[in-house]
Amino acid sequence: xxxxxxxxxxxxxxxxxxxxxxxxxxxxxxxxxxxxxxxxxxxxxxxxxxxxxxxxxxxxxxxxxxxxxxxxxxxxxxxxxxxxxxxxxxxxxxxxxxxxxxxxxxxxxxxxxxxxxxxxxxxxxxxxxxxxxxxxxxxxxxxxxxxxxxxxxxxxxxxxxxxxxxxxxxxxxxxxxxxxxxxxxxxxxxxxxxxxxxxxx
Numbered sequence: 064x065x066x067x068x069x070x071x072x073x074x075x076x077x078x079x080x081x082x083x084x085x086x087x088x089x090x091x092x093x094x095x096x097x098x099x100x101x102x103x104x105x106x107x108x109x110x111x112x113x114x115x116x117x118x119x120x121x122x123x124x125x126x127x128x129x130x131x132x133x134x135x136x137x138x139x140x141x142x143x144x145x146x147x148x149x150x151x152x153x154x155x156x157x158x159x160x161x162x163x164x165x166x167x168x169x170x171x172x173x174x175x176x177x178x179x180x181x182x183x184x185x186x187x188x189x190x191x192x193x194x195x196x197x198x199x200x201x202x203x204x205x206x207x208x209x210x211x212x213x214x215x216x217x218x219x220x221x222x223x224x225x226x227x228x229x230x231x232x233x234x235x236x237x238x239x240x241x242x243x244x245x246x247x248x249x250x251x252x253x254x255x256x257x258x259x260x261x262x263x264x
Contacts, residue, residue: 123150154213
C-alpha cells in the first residue's frame, strides 16, 4: 500500500527536527525520533527513517519549491512557497506521515494537499474521532498510537479485502506472457545431451 499526500508551507515557518519532535510529544503524547540529518526543506528526497514510540518506521519524502511544481492546483502558492510530499509504504509508514502532517498543520499552519485538492489547516490538524455507530473494526483505525492504528488497518484490510486466487485461465495467460527462453534452452540442451548419449553408445 502506498499513500501519497503533501503539505504546503512557508519556508520561513518550517521547524527543525528537534522542535518538530517536541511538538509531536506535546500535542499527541507520541515519542518520535527523526533521522538526525533530516531537514524538512533541504532533504534530497527518499526514505526518512523515523522511530515512533520505539518502533522503526519512516516514509518517502520530497520537498520542492511551489514554483517547480506546475501541476499543483490553482491557488497553491497562496498558502506557502514549498510543497512537502509524503509517500507512505504500508500502514505504519502512512500513520507516521499522517502524525507529522497533523502536527505541522496544528502548530505551524501547514495546508494539506490530498488527491489534488487543497485541505484547510483546520481539517489537516483535526484528530479523527469515530462516530458511535461506526463499524468497530473501522473505528479502531482512528484511535490509539500510530502502531495501534496501523495494526487495526491491517486487520481491517485482511478481514474485509482478503486476497483472492486468480482464475486458472488467468494464471495460464500469465504463464504464457513470461519469458520462457531459459526453460526452452534447458529443454533443448537436455534433448541434445540425450541424443549425444544415444548416438555415442
